[in-house]
Amino acid sequence: xxxxxxxxxxxxxxxxxxxxxxxxxxxxxxxxxxxxxxxxxxxxxxxxxxxxxxxxxxxxxxxxxxxxxxxxxxxxxxxxxxxxxxxxxxxxxxxxxxxxxxxxxxxxxxxxxxxxxxxxxxxxxxxxxxxxxxxxxxxxxxxxxxxxxxxxxxxxxxxxxxxxxxxxxxxxxxxxxxxxxxxxxxxxxxxxxxxxxxxxxxxxxxxxxxxxxxxxxxxxxxxxxxxxxxxxxxxxxxxxxxxxxxxxxxxxxxxxxxxxxxxxxxxxxxxxxxxxxxxxxxxxxxxxxxxxxxxxxxxxxxxxxxxxxxxxxxxxxxxxxxxxxxxxxxxxxxxxxxxxxxxxxxxxxxxxxxxxxxxxxxxxxxxxxxxxxxxxxxxxxxxxxxxxxxxxxxxxxxxxxxxxxxxx
Amino acid sequence: xxxxxxxxxxxxxxxxxxxxxxxxxxxxxxxxxxxxxxxxxxxxxxxxxxxxxxxxxxxxxxxxxxxxxxxxxxxxxxxxxxxxxxxxxxxxxxxxxxxxxxxxxxxxxxxxxxxxxxxxxxxxxxxxxxxxxxxxxxxxxxxxxxxxxxxxxxxxxxxxxxxxxxxxxxxxxxxxxxxxxxxxxxxxxxxxxxxxxxxxxxxxxxxxxxxxxxxxxxxxxxxxxxxxxxxxxxxxxxxxxxxxxxxxxxxxxxxxxxxxxxxxxxxxxxxxxxxxxxxxxxxxxxxxxxxxxxxxxxxxxxxxxxxxxxxxxxxxxxxxxxxxxxxxxxxxxxxxxxxxxxxxxxxxxxxxxxxxxxxxxxxxxxxxxxxxxxxxxxxxxxxxxxxxxxxxxxxxxxxxxxxxxxxx
Numbered sequence: 001x002x003x004x005x006x007x008x009x010x011x012x013x014x015x016x017x018x019x020x021x022x023x024x025x026x027x028x029x030x031x032x033x034x035x036x037x038x039x040x041x042x043x044x045x046x047x048x049x050x051x052x053x054x055x056x057x058x059x060x061x062x063x064x065x066x067x068x069x070x071x072x073x074x075x076x077x078x079x080x081x082x083x084x085x086x087x088x089x090x091x092x093x094x095x096x097x098x099x100x101x102x103x104x105x106x107x108x109x110x111x112x113x114x115x116x117x118x119x120x121x122x123x124x125x126x127x128x129x130x131x132x133x134x135x136x137x138x139x140x141x142x143x144x145x146x147x148x149x150x151x152x153x154x155x156x157x158x159x160x161x162x163x164x165x166x167x168x169x170x171x172x173x174x175x176x177x178x179x180x181x182x183x184x185x186x187x188x189x190x191x192x193x194x195x196x197x198x199x200x201x202x203x204x205x206x207x208x209x210x211x212x213x214x215x216x217x218x219x220x221x222x223x224x225x226x227x228x229x230x231x232x233x234x235x236x237x238x239x240x241x242x243x244x245x246x247x248x249x250x251x252x253x254x255x256x257x258x259x260x261x262x263x264x265x266x267x268x269x270x271x272x273x274x275x276x277x278x279x280x281x282x283x284x285x286x287x288x289x290x291x292x293x294x295x296x297x298x299x300x301x302x303x304x305x306x307x308x309x310x311x312x313x314x315x316x317x318x319x320x321x322x323x324x325x326x327x328x329x330x331x332x333x334x335x336x337x338x339x340x341x342x343x344x345x346x347x348x349x350x351x352x353x354x355x356x357x358x359x360x361x362x363x364x365x366x367x368x369x370x371x372x373x374x375x376x377x378x379x380x381x382x383x384x385x386x387x388x389x390x391x392x393x394x395x396x397x398x399x400x401x402x403x404x405x406x407x408x
Numbered sequence: 409x410x411x412x413x414x415x416x417x418x419x420x421x422x423x424x425x426x427x428x429x430x431x432x433x434x435x436x437x438x439x440x441x442x443x444x445x446x447x448x449x450x451x452x453x454x455x456x457x458x459x460x461x462x463x464x465x466x467x468x469x470x471x472x473x474x475x476x477x478x479x480x481x482x483x484x485x486x487x488x489x490x491x492x493x494x495x496x497x498x499x500x501x502x503x504x505x506x507x508x509x510x511x512x513x514x515x516x517x518x519x520x521x522x523x524x525x526x527x528x529x530x531x532x533x534x535x536x537x538x539x540x541x542x543x544x545x546x547x548x549x550x551x552x553x554x555x556x557x558x559x560x561x562x563x564x565x566x567x568x569x570x571x572x573x574x575x576x577x578x579x580x581x582x583x584x585x586x587x588x589x590x591x592x593x594x595x596x597x598x599x600x601x602x603x604x605x606x607x608x609x610x611x612x613x614x615x616x617x618x619x620x621x622x623x624x625x626x627x628x629x630x631x632x633x634x635x636x637x638x639x640x641x642x643x644x645x646x647x648x649x650x651x652x653x654x655x656x657x658x659x660x661x662x663x664x665x666x667x668x669x670x671x672x673x674x675x676x677x678x679x680x681x682x683x684x685x686x687x688x689x690x691x692x693x694x695x696x697x698x699x700x701x702x703x704x705x706x707x708x709x710x711x712x713x714x715x716x717x718x719x720x721x722x723x724x725x726x727x728x729x730x731x732x733x734x735x736x737x738x739x740x741x742x743x744x745x746x747x748x749x750x751x752x753x754x755x756x757x758x759x760x761x762x763x764x765x766x767x768x769x770x771x772x773x774x775x776x777x778x779x780x781x782x783x784x785x786x787x788x789x790x791x792x793x794x795x796x797x798x799x800x801x802x803x804x805x806x807x808x809x810x811x812x813x814x815x816x
Contacts, residue, residue, distance in 0.1 A: 027716060033697035041693070042708060042751040131749075181695065188694035195643070195651065198611035200604040205611065213693075235603070242657050242729060243603065246694045249650055250658045250731050284731060285449070285621075286596035286654045287589065287724040289441035300450060308435060311719050316695040321650060323658050323692060341539075343450040 028396075030315035030326075031173065031387035035181035037118025040132055044116060044210040049128050050094035053116070053136035055082050058125040062117075062139045062186050063159075065152075067194070068166040069183055070159060074174045077183060078164045085140050087151040088112050098209050105218035107205040108225060110146035115139040115189040115212030117182060139186035139212075141194070173367060173387040180387075181316075188318040189213065192246045195320065200243050202234040214244050251322045252293045253281035255312075255393035256304060259333040264357050264397055265304060266381075267349035272368070276382040279390040280349070284325070294327050302349040303339025307332040312396055315389040326389045328397060356381055358398045365391065436804075438723035438734075439581065439795035443589035445526025448540055452524060452618040457536050458502035461524070461544035463490050466533040470525075470547045470594050471567075473560075475602070476574040477591055478567060482582045485591060486572045493548050495559040496520050506617050513626035515613040516633060518554035523547040523597045523620030525590060547594035547620075549602070581775060581795040588795075589724075596726040597621065600654045603728065608651050610642040622652050659730045660701045661689035663720075663801035664712060667741040672765050672805055673712060674789075675757035680776070684790040687798040688757070692733070702735050710757040711747025715740040720804055723797040734797045736805060764789055766806045773799065 043049045053059060061080040063070040072078040089112055096104070119126070119134030127133045144152035156166075175183060189212045199206050199217040206215040217234045236243050256265035256279070266277035282297035284290065291309040298304050306329040315324040338349050360381035366372045367385055376382070384390050451457045461467060469488040471478040480486040497520055504512075527534070527542030535541045552560035564574075583591060597620045607614050607625040614623040625642045644651050664673035664687070674685035690705035692698065699717040706712050714737040723732040746757050768789035774780045775793055784790070792798045 027699055029699075030697065032695060033700055035695070035700065039693065039704060040708075040750075041704070184695035192694065195649075196608040198606060198608050200606050200608040200651075203606035203611045203613065241603075242655065243608075245657075245691065247650065247655055248658055248692060248694055249653075250656055283653065284656060285447065286600065286656055286729065287440060287443070287592035287726055288731075289438065289724060290722040290731075290733075291435055291437075292441055292443065296447060296449070300448075311722075314698040314719075316697060318695055321694065323696075323698075325698075342448075 028313035028392060029177075030313055030324075030389050030392060031177065032180050032184040032316045032318065033314070034177050035118070035185060036120050036122060036178045037137055037182060037185070038121050038132075038134065039118040041213070043128070043132065044213050045098050047094045047097050049132075050116060050211055051092060052128065053119075053126060054094060054138065056126040056136055058123060059136040059138065060120075061085055062137070062182065063142045063166075064139060064186065064190055065141075065156060065166040066143050067187060067191055068168060069172065069187070070164055071167045072164055074167070075176065077175060077179045078159070080140075080159075084155065084159075085142065087155060088142050088148050089114055089140060094211075101209065102207065102216060102218050103220070105207050105221055106223050107221045108223035110148065111208070112143075112148055112152075113141040113190055113193045113208060113212060115186055115193075117185050137182060139190060141190055169369075173385065184316050184318040188248075188316070188321055189246060191318070191320045196247075199234060199236060201236045201241070202232065204231055204234070213246060216244055247321055248323050249321050250284040250290075250293075251281060251317070251324050252284055252290060252297055252327060253279055253324050253389055253393065254294045254298060254309070254327040254329050255279050255390075255397045256298055256302075256306065257328065257330050257397055258336055258351060259307075259331045261330070263351040263353055264394065265298075265302060265331075265338075265349060265351055266357075266394075267302060267346040269345070270347040273382065275364075275379065276368075277348075277350075277352070278384050278388075279393055280346075281324070281390070282345075290325050290327065294329050298329060300343040301340075301346050303337060303342065304349075305332050305335025306330060307335075312393055313389065317389075324389050326393050328393065352381065354398045357383070357394050361391070361395055361398070436721035436800060437585075438721055438732075438797050438800060439585065440588050440592040440724045440726065441722070442585050443526070443593060444528050444530060444586045445545055445590065445593070446529050446540075446542065447526040449621070451536070451540065452621050453506050455502045455505050457540075458524060458619055459500060460536065461527075461534060462502060462546065464534040464544055466531060467544040467546065468528075469493055470545070470590065471550045471574075472547060472594065472598055473549075473564060473574040474551050475595060475599055476576060477580065477595070478572055479575045480572055482575070483584065485583060485587045486567070488548075488567075492563065492567075493550065495563060496550050496556050497522055497548060502619075509617065510615065510624060510626050511628070512630065513615050513628060514630045516631035518556065519616070520551075520556055520560075521549040521598055521601045521616060521620060523594055523601075525593050545590060547598060549598055577777075581793065592724050592726040596656075596724070596729055597654060599726070599728045604655075607642060607644060609644045609649070610640065612639055612642070621654060624652055655729055656731050657729050658692040658698075658701075659689060659725070659732050660692055660698060660705055660735060661687055661732050661797055661801065662702045662706060662717070662735040662737050663687050663798075663805045664706055664710075664714065665736065665738050665805055666744055666759060667715075667739045669738070671759040671761055672802065673706075673710060673739070673746075673757060673759055674765075674802075675710060675754040677753070678755040681790065683772075683787060684776075685756075685758075685760070686792050686796075687801055688754075689732070689798070690753075698733050698735065702737050706737060708751040709748075709754050711745060711750065712757075713740050713743025714738065715743075720801055721797065725797075732797050734801050736801065760789065762806045765791070765802050769799070769803055769806070 070078040117137040121134035123135035142152045220229045268277045284293040294309045295306045309329040312326040360383045363375035364382045478486040525545040529542040531543035550560045625644045628637045676685045692701040702717045703714045717737040720734040768791045771783040772780045772790045
């Protein structure tokens with residue numbers, strides 16, 4: 001199976017005879033994971049670090065226009081330099097301490113979003129406090145709007161003249177694994193900042209701090225249109241509030257096998273192409289374990305009663321903010337009858353033999369908007385590509401994840 | 409080890425010889441999971457269902473005052489009936505369709521929060537559409553405020569006269585497992601609703617719908633103080649927005665073992681009692697797999713470099729909204745030196761022998777505010793109680809989770 005599987009980040013190779021690898025084998029790294037960057041998250045509030053990292057000659061910028069990434073081809077992110085983006089973000093966007101930035105908050109000013117993504121420690125050059133080394137990566141939102149309409153428009157013209165473009169479409173599944181992981185981090189953070197301009201606790205506008213990883217509700221706002229600069233108290237200012245930090249929604253996605261281990265349950269949504277099926281999935285709810293969420297979702301969507309559930313692997317999915325938690329679940333004897341009447345989410349759910357799934361993984365996979373390969377025969381089962389964790393889960397089941405030897 | 413371990417919910421017992429149980433054994437169910445309720449989430453928008461469930465004679469209410477649950481003793485939730493709460497929530501809080509409730513939205517009215525928790529299918533009585541049966545459970549916020557100050561105050565007086573009380577303190581770890589799971593669901597949802605009265609996308613007040621599981625941003629507000637009832641467009645109204653649904657923050661927590669499998673790394677925070685240590689933990693960030701988050705957090709907090717990471721089990725943790733994802737990670741050879749200088753979160757982190765941890769699990773565990781048992785000797789390692797997933801992870805390591813046989 002040709003997998004755009006990212007290698008584990010360095011240093012991440014256990015000793016060959018270590019107990020964990022002995023029992024569990026190599027870790028499954030799904031598409032969008034496997035970033036080469038060290039996020040050094042504790043340096044994000046440090047304006048000296050950010051200011052020096054921003055202007056280092058090795059520093060690399062990925063640009064987004066309305067959440068569409070700049071690419072040089074469908075399989076390559078394009079990168080930019082500080083001089084490219086200076087007209088948008090200014091000479092010194094991290095020139096003041098966070099404390100001062102909060103003090104001088106003015107909600108009428110548009111500040112293009114910058115996200116510090118991390119240091120690529122494989123590249124030499126930039127060094128901070130002797131300890132933190134590597135090529136700094138940032139993401140910048142260059143959407144032409146508000147005070148940067150002209151400068152961003154001009155920048156975009158120039159990029160287009162160089163043959164670069166902002167990739168249309170929602171999904172970006174053709175990037176090499178490590179670029180995909182960098183793109184995923186940037187997209188998730190830019191989307192979160194754009195989606196949350198107001199404080200859910202008090203309703204006032206918020207300010208991005210921590211290089212894009214936090215939104216704070218300033219106690220004062222000196223915008224001329226505001227009647228009084230002092231704002232009412234806000235609960236997010238007393239102690240640590242999760243509302244200030246990026247949201248990630250845990251989602252369960254599961255390969256369901258029959259009680260005898262011979263069949264796999266797949267479902268389809270109405271909007272999908274004909275013959276296309278996938279594993280069931282849904283959001284984990286408050287106060288559920290992963291296993292409980294898997295059993296609830298499978299029952300609600302298909303009527304199947306599951307017994308044992310085992311977590312297989314996880315996948316970041318930045319559309320907009322999911323953590324996909326992949327699992328394998330087994331139906332209990334007598335609990336295998338499909339019933340679509342509880343929740344109306346699926347158009348169909350049915351049991352397939354392992355042979356059907358194995359054949360479809362060989363000849364019937366593609367992206368949702370694409371055609372399957374030349375060996376696919378009309379009417380055969382179609383499945384998602386290897387970049388989707390659904391594909392990995394089905395593959396794991398037909399290749400014996402659960403039994404230690406191929407189960408079917 | 410005396411564990412308040414909830415049984416798996418019915419129907420959840422795989423066949424004895426099923427492939428999953430053969431390989432993986434019994435699932436670990438942590439405290440706060442294992443709810444006996446079927447949430448029938450697809451019935452939450454159905455006002456006919458909610459109206460009839462609310463007033464059924466078997467229906468049970470758990471009450472909260474400022475997020476503190478009503479209890480009859482530290483180890484028992486107290487429950488109430490519809491006639492108890494009628495003065496707070498009114499005769500027919502689900503009497504109108506959701507569509508009408510949204511149309512008639514008036515932000516000046518205080519609506520006490522009601523959450524539909526699920527059906528206890530073990531109890532007969534209530535039946536809906538022939539298919540959905542069981543005792544309905546609801547949570548109600550009876551905090552005396554706004555228009556219910558008097559009625560809630562009176563209700564609370566009456567409850568106190570019966571010897572009931574609202575449990576002070578943040579953690580509730582003495583409830584029987586299934587009550588703890590019901591409490592966790594209720595607390596997480598009430599907290600989320602209370603914490604998010606405004607729309608993060610447009611800043612306007614939002615309205616609770618779906619029996620407490622969704623907050624919507626109505627297009628009109630007929631409150632007399634509002635200048636124009638029609639509100640500006642809001643992005644959460646076009647398509648499905650994650651902002652409308654409860655937030656759950658994925659958190660990683662991990663037992664770290666040395667490269668030779670002989671020692672366990674534990675850390676402590678300054679505010680903890682003397683000699684008290686626990687596993688490291690932290691929030692998963694955008695676009696990280698669970699394994700990546702574990703490696704990043706461990707390196708940032710302790711300087712240790714991890715290789716292989718294996719997910720052990722998960723735990724809902726409703727303070728306020730966490731999904732704890734428990735893992736075991738192994739240090740790489742040469743990556744075991746403790747360095748606390750990256751992130752300043754821990755006061756100390758150090759390696760303990762398995763024997764020290766095993767002994768502390770036997771004699772040195774307790775809640776944070778409690779004393780350890782009589783066999784504890786001053787100066788010995790202290791650890792969290794069995795209700796914490798940290799305890800389960802340490803126990804799993806010294807009992808051989810990773811190797812199949814006790815590893816140390």
